[in-house]
Amino acid sequence: MRNDEIDYKIHGDDMQFVEVELDPQETVIAEAGAVMMMDDRIRMETVFGSSSSQGGGFMDKIMGAGKRLITGESLFITTFTNEGNGKRHVSFAAPYPGKIIPMDLTEFNGKLICQKDAFLAAARGVEIGVEFQRKLGTGFFGGEGFIMQKLEGDGMAFIHAGGTVIRKDLQPGERLKIDTGCLVAMTSTIDYNIESVRGVKTALFGGEGLFFATLEGPGSVWIQSMPFNRLASRVFSAAPVSGGSSEEKGIGGLFNLFSDR
Structure with missing residues (x-):
């Protein structure tokens, strides 16, 4: 095994966090800012690029950082190493409501393709890379663009x-067929493409966009019910404007109409 063998437990329902158990000298890597809490004697270190490139030269570190940058992640990644004698624990929190999905990469031939901001944490030795969509239509209209994350190990x-x-x-x-923003991850054997919505009226007024993602087996896919961009757009549309929502302004204006000046 090239990767550290870590134990874990996922807590919570809709706002989850994962608690990772580390034996002495075991290491887990995570996105910068993902840590929630950790025991004493765990050494936290921020490294440039990816953890696997730290033993290489300057160009290896630049390449590792560049891969992370074009997938929308930070240039830095954080490592957590147990420097004590017994077992220690470190926990990582989800960035928004949803689910944390544990993936044993050995079950998927050592490779998994996922959306650009899906990665949370992994055992030391898992490599975070770039997966380019070679089909022009998929790159432009597939919801994730030309670049997706690739987890290998x-x-x-x-x-x-x-x-x-x-x-x-x-x-x-x-x-x-799924909504283009609902794809979370897929195995490397899945054929990923896009398909336009049939019918002008359906495309313009159906509320589902102009394209579907089409996934063809064999393989496995993971689908989310609430993409973050959909959640963000709903929150943004409901946010008060200039100190109050349109409904509040309407009621306030009605009272002002009958109030004495």
């Missing part, structure tokens, strides 16, 4: 998605 990785997450196992030739 033979250890545990934890990804996060919004709302409820469901896994679908597709047989050879079986196809599934």
Whole structure:
């Protein structure tokens, strides 16, 4: 095994965090800012690029940082190493309501493709890379663009998605259509493409956008019910403008109409 073998426990329901148990000298890596709490004798270190490139030269570190930058992540990653004699624990919190999904990469031939901001934490040795969408239409209209994250290794990785997450196992030739923003992760054997919505009226007024993502087996896909951009747009549309919502302004204006000046 190239990766550290870590134990873990996921706590919570909709606002989850994952508690990782580290044996002496075991290490877990995580996104900068993801840590929630940790025991004493755990050494936290921020490294440039990826953890796997720290033993290489300057160009290896630049390449590792560049891969993270173009997938929308920070240039830095944080490592947590147990320097004590017994077991220690470190916990990582989800960034918004949803589910934390544990992924044993050995079950997926050592490779998993996921959306750009899905990665939360992983055992030391898991490599975070870049997966380019070679099909032009998929890159432009697939919701995730040309670049997705690629997790490689033979250890545990934890990804996060919004709302409820469901896994679908597709047989050879079986196809599934989903909203382009709802794709969380997929195995490397999945054929990922896009398909336009049929009918002008449906495309313009159906509220589902102009394109669907089409996924063809064999392989497994993970789908989220609440993409973060959808959640953010709802929060933004409901946010008060200039000190109050439109409803509050309307009621306030009505009272001002009958008030004495």
